[in-house]
Amino acid sequence: MASTEETLYEVKNGGAWITLNRPEKRNALSPTLISETYEHILAANEDDEVRCVVITGAEPAFCAGADLKAKKNHAGGADVPYPKLLTQIQDNEKPVIAAINGAAFAGGLGLVGASDISVTADHVQFSFSEVRIGVIPAVISVVCLPKLGRHQGMKLFLTGEKFDTKQAVDMGFIHRAVPRDQLEAAVQEEIDMIRLGGPNAVSECKKLVRRVGVLSREDAFEETAPWSASLFQAEEGQEGMASFREKRKPSWVKE
Secondary structure, eight states: OEEOSSEEEEEETTEEEEEEOOGGGTTOBOHHHHHHHHHHHHHHHTOTTOOEEEEEESTTEEEOOBOTTOOOOOSSSOOOOHHHHHHHHHHOSSOEEEEEOSEEEGGGHHHHHHSSEEEEETTOEEEOGGGGGTOOOHHHHHHHHHHHHHHHHHHHHHHOOEEEHHHHHHTTSSSEEEOGGGHHHHHHHHHHHHHTSOHHHHHHHHHHHHHHTTSOHHHHHHHHHHHHHHHHHSHHHHHHHHHHHTTSOOTTSOO
16 A cells, blocks of 8 residues: 555555545645645556546544645645645546545535545435534535535535435435445445446546536537447447457456
8 A cells, every 4th residue: 555645545456545544633635635635546547457546534534624724735746726636536537436434524525526426334424514614615515516406505505514324325415325344345346337337438428427417408419429429439339349249248347
């Protein structure tokens, strides 16, 4: 496991696991932690063995939000603004999974909102707690409100109340909740399912979901028809169809 100042990085079974590693601060978002997380994601994109990026936290928390007492980045590089990290997660060519091992509050929920898939331990509590200190969840609203919707977002933002994993799953903010001792295995299940898909197809699916949602029906059909045709004609699509006809696994599925 590679360790930098405030994060850990490990590649295993097709996943690049990034662990926020400030347990004494409940993994609060310092400039250094944000910058290191961003750099780890870029490194994962360059590794052909990596099919998914996983973001988790060192016990006992996932992420408590912004570190209001953090010093400037002293890891040797320029600070990465938090919106840049959230944008990278959303637009990343490889899927990003949030493995929520403990409490996720305030700005920490931005990592959840930006991720493509979210799996949580079933004891976790969440809160958009910013209002309790006289501020608002402004930046993270960009990635969280599309999942929460205005109705749920309004209540949670206004009150700062805590909500549990069942509520988070029921409102569509989290995909699934499992017992804490099953969290890593559940995340690996998600990775293994993604590994069955073609790498380029998986990347294009990320773009598809985000793109179609902002288009009219007519414009969506106009864009997606040639998009689909191009992928059928591409090398990966041809290999996938050949493997189906020949009743074998496609080349990207490792034995």
